[in-house]
Amino acid sequence: MSTTRYLGAMLLTILALSAVAVLLPHSTYVRYQSLNGTMFERTRYFYERLHFDPAPVDIIILGASRAAAGISSPHLEADLAKRGKNLRVVNLSLPAAAMDMNLVIAREALRERPDTRMMIVLLPDAFPRQGNAPFAELATNEDIFANPVPWDGEWLRALGRLPMRQMQLFARTHLPGAFGYTTRFDPALYPGTTVDRDALPGWKPPVPQEGYHTAAHKAVVDSQSALRHRLLSPPKLPPALSWLEYGASQAAARKLIQLCHEKHTRLIFVYVPYYKGPQEPREAAWLRTQAPLWVETSVSSDPSLYADSGHPSSLALPVLSAWLADRIAADLPPGAAAGVTSGGNR
């Protein structure tokens, strides 16, 4: 055999093996446990809430750590109830989540809960240039192949990791005990239907040592905010090439809008700035053409409402919750979705 043919045969074999590996079946529950032990560990709870908890899901919150820290499901449900809306809220925010990750979670949520009434997406200050690191672990094959962004490092990483991930998930599904996984839902370990922001494993909202109402805290968040402002770099490429610079986020945002449209789920964009941050997200103009954009900037000048410059503090929870409840109550038609409470709080 010539060396050229040898090299060709090797290449074809590697491609064939990759294809077989990608097609290996696995348990989605196991996949949602693959971020255990990391700051993203709450994904297991996401899956359990969506698949094993019989309580309805009326409103889904998506976003990054600012959404995870600033929106409390129990607060929001209570505020909605006060306004005559018995709705079940699930906060599926994941720290550092970019739009690609929001799309992955939204797909899983609406696949299982197609009757979800509202999807609230807390926006970042500007679309990230790159995708999200846990995307490679959580995305389905469809998420990866149907949304190719070859110039995005995270998408490439997800693609490169896919064969191995599928083999690992296959092995973990069939030998869960050997890898510390489970394929059976254990109600005793389930955090509950409506859980507060601190009750989930993994990332925790920061708590300042110096207290919220001190000059020291103000100085800390002021300097953090200044740094954050400097890091919020303007686009490097002209608008005509924004698809190249922000391709991963833009493509995922479009798919998310389309998904909600297909499932008849009301999509709302929400923006809460960082401390002393901009008055609206950079992509506000385009986003407003796609769905309502609710902006809450009144909190952004009070340092006590921020644990650090990027994350609302526990003091901000009632403020943001009341503001959001007002908006949701006004947006949903009267008498809409009297939530069933079969699951109950645990």
Added chain:
Amino acid sequence: MLFNSLSFVFIFLPISLACYYALIGVGLRKFIFAYLILASLVFYSVWNPPYTLLLIASIIGNYCCGFLIEKYRDSRTSRLALTLGVLANLGVLSWYKYANFFIDNANTLLGSDWTLTRVILPLGISFYTFVQIGYLVDVSRGTAEARRFTRYASFVLFFPQLVAGPIVQYKEMVPQLFGRNIGRFACGNIAVGFTIFAIGLFKKTVIATTADGFAAPIFQAAHAGQEIGLLAGWTAAVTYTIQVYFDFSGYSDMAIGVARMFGLRLPPNFHSPLRAASIIEYWRRWHMSLQRFIVSNMYQPILLPITRLAAKWRLGKWSTFVVTVALPMVVLFAVIGLWHGPAWTYVLFGTMHGTYLATNEYWRKRQQKRRRKEGQPGPRMVAVYRALTLLAVAFANVMFRAEAVIDGVRIWRGMLRVGSMSELAGALPLRPEDVVAKPLIGALAAIAIIALLPNTQQFMARYGPVLHWAKWRNVAPPRIALTWRPSLKWALMIAAIAFVAISFASSGQTQFIYVNF
């Protein structure tokens, strides 16, 4: 950039290879050296761009020294340039590698409180320093020339060997880099090189990384002050021995494979050292390019004056042995231990091996007469010697891996808890998941690979995989003789190996042990 990163496998390597052969293809062969220098600088600077300047400065400085040594050959200036060059290299290495170590130890001894900003160890500094010291010595001996800077820079920088060896010599690299055969047999070289690279990648990402998963928690527990049991102690020693062998020999295979894809052969670095029946043999076949450097540049230069001294003192047979063999070996290996890193664990590791070697030499001398009469030892004795060698190596490896001497001692203590033999039953895989959750099956598989299969060079024997291959061709033949040739069977096998290795690499890049040195 590391060989086991996806960016190297999928981006840097294919692009650098394509450009290399494209340059040759369009008749720009004379610019190949410039291209290789540029590619190597890109490869190196991905790690930490400012330190590329240090590398460049080091190359310029050493070239100047080499130039002076050659120009004023056999004069005082030449000797001065050699001394200054070697000292400057060792000075830079000491600053970056040992400054904090010496200050920490001085503070402990003197109760002082000197501080120094933590210095980042430049990638590959131990290796490129040794390559350049070797070059200066070779120029002074007349076995290397110092004429064209481009030749010298290409030789030092050639990226496959830059970060962690093999430690190459000028006379073996420059004729290849600037010879007439460069760029010939591209497909053949790529096929051979990729096969060697895939085997190396498999060794690293599949075997070494898996072994680390079992060894690391035990070493961490020892570091946290936990007592180590018999089973845990032996698990740590065995799995780490497997890890360090497959990690470094895997790295060397990858370096040799990548160089071969560019049509160049590197010297061998491993030749089944864990099949050795003595420590002397083990060190001839473990990190061979370092041993060659030690013998040529450290052992030989001190041996002659010491032997003269022993003769002058009219020492007896065994006193001469102690002064000319045992003591230099222990001291040299303690220094080589320290070369691995600024820690007492490495010094102890080196001292242990120096002592092993001295003991082995003593034993060999004692056995010489007997062996002349009775012949070489039989297979049973060889098996005993092999077991003994492995045991000694595994014990020393515990100290090599430990973060502090006391951690290593804790694991040794665990290994010697012979009163708790019943613990060993816990190693048996009783449930299906134990096959992967416990190390026994994996360790046995790795041991079978070491004991029975050909090493990478033997597997690629038909295609002259490394320099000086004739010398090693018949050493330590494998039990199962497999030899590669470009056939469909091997294309499928190597593709499967490459696929698994790349898949494991995609799970997250792990550092090579020797890259940290």
